Amino acid sequence: MEGTAFMKTAVALIPLLPLLGFIVTLVLGKRFFGTKAHLLPVALVTVSAALSVYAFSWAFTHQHETFEWNAFTWVAAGRFTVEWGFQVDTLTGIMLLVVGIIGMLVHYYSIGYMHGDEGYYRFFAYLNLFMFAMFVLILANNYLLLFLGWEGVGLCSYLLISFWFRKKSASQAGKKAFLVNRVGDFGFTLGMFLIFTATGTLQFSGVFAHADEGLIAAGTMTWICVLLFTGAVGKSAQFPLHVWLPDAMEGPTPVSALIHAATMVNAGVYMVARSYPLFINSDGAMMLVMVVGTFTAIYAAYIAITQNDIKKVIAYSTISSLGFMFMALGAGAWVAGIFYLFAHGFFKGLLFLCSGSVIHAMGGEQDMRKMGGLRKKIPLTFWTMLVGALAMVGMVPFAGFWAKDEIVGGTFVRGYYVVWAVALVTVLLTAIYMGRLIFMTFWGENRSDAEVQAHIHESPPVMTVPLVLLAIPAALLGLVVGLPPESGWIHSFLEPVFFDVESEPFEWAGEGGLLMLVSLAVVIVGILIAHRLWVRDVEIPGRLAARFPATYAASYNKMYMDAIYEVVPIRSTINFAGWLWSFFDVKVIDGAVNGVAWLGGWAGDRLRPIQTGRVQNYTLYVFGGMVVLVVVLAWVWVS
């Protein structure tokens, strides 16, 4: 095959360069690089991104081939072997494009955002480590290597959430993310065990060949899918393991954009999509994926409406969007799910970076109640954020519209009418809370202190240029890859991966067009409601909250999910630990140890009187012993 040698080099270098950047920056950064610590990591990630684009172009020109390359054997233990193997197909190509380009832009943005931070070198080292792990995750050709990347990005997520580790809430949030993810990863690990016992391999090609030939029993298949999905629920922040993602906003904003919006949280979606040949063989697992996704989508959207922290709103919208992706995968609209992932990576990354720019302008303020009227003061941020928000709510013709419409319409076409209805309500809620975010931040009068107001300024070009570069795909991606709906370029591109998906031709004048109009109408209604509530008549939200206190409190308090976790698993664990301490440790363990010591003391006390210190007494014992011995011997001898 032509160009394979260069492809090997590219695939090897894509993860290796960021790893190199991580090691060098971490070891030498503090001592030697100082404020120049970004140069090497940024340069290496740029090269990696360029190579990712090359790998994508390879997939583009070789759509029906899969580039597979086993670099070396990683684990060899009897029947169990795992290669350090990479593969590139069209799905990997799209992921590479998202991760490479957004990763690169976030690196550039961070130069401005993290300027002057005492952990400057550390930040870029971690970002590079993250890029390495993420690339390994999407390039892997077996579950174990994917899991390595999976845990690697989890580690980086932890390190970067608690980046400002002197802040108690940040280090707590990092721990929370790590622990909650452990729950999902446990399921993923069990899923891998089950795959290996069922098929004897972890290599994608081998496992999927088994599945295609129907060699895996139906029950086992369902369990495999459910366990793998558990991992995805943790990593992609689905209900009930979503609680870590809002707290993860304690990390620096570029991290939220890169890890907690555009790339890492998509890993669960990617993994489920990658396991497509397994999932299509289990209707039960598909149903579970769809139900969890649908519920998460509306649940997170409901919470997002009342949050006041600008990043928290976007965090809940990310959870909601990921729910949309799972809804699509579970309903069988696989391509629509990946299309949404593709578009979401750009516009959600953009939204986070814009919110970072807003926070930067406001001197670190994240509370939207203190913002307002920023439209004129930071125009570039405003316009790019508006593009991101319109893409997010699904306004025609931005990227989100085409992707979301394929999902919403797809559920209807496949006969899941309840899911479709829930999705429409979610679309409405999305339009309302995104409208609220934009209107509260950019419209009206500024509500901050005079001192803060005096310092409001547009971010430097190193931050705004990535915004513009991300706004372009956020606006145009849908038009380029998603037209015409249901049979756009992305469908034919991903067809080799999702080989069994049938899609009916889209009718502009028929059912498809009608569904599209309905969802568009819902979006516009949502935006109008938001405009009414937060621009024209700002008294209404407060009155509504007073009128329906329970509804409002449920949303504002995140459906009490943290409280439930506090009561059920955490409290009971602490109580159990307390019991272990007060009963088992104190009574049993300490009791045994102290008991032995006490027994020694007691026995010593009893035996002490025979040690009189008089030689004659000792001699008497010797004689006594002799007499006893003689008597016994004589008695034995006689009888």
Next chain:
Amino acid sequence: MNPLDWWLLLAILLFCIGAFGVLSRRNIIVVVMSLELMLNAVNIALVATANFRGGSPGAGTLFSLFIIVLAAAEVTVGLAIVLANYRNRRTVQTDTFDDLKG
């Protein structure tokens, strides 16, 4: 009673006197003397048995020679300890040697 029994009776008598002395006296020199008495009682028993029970008379006498040599060595060491102890305490009474009593 044959003649051997008389000799053995004498040996038992001497042994018991010695044992009584060891157990009852507090003067350590008397204790050592009593010890010698016990050793010699054994000697008498050995020599008498060797003499009256036939076999090789050499074995019994040889044993008593060993015991005599051993006793001499023991008394040397024992009296040296008594002397050293006397220098420290100015006494040879055994009931004062109770430093190890808890």
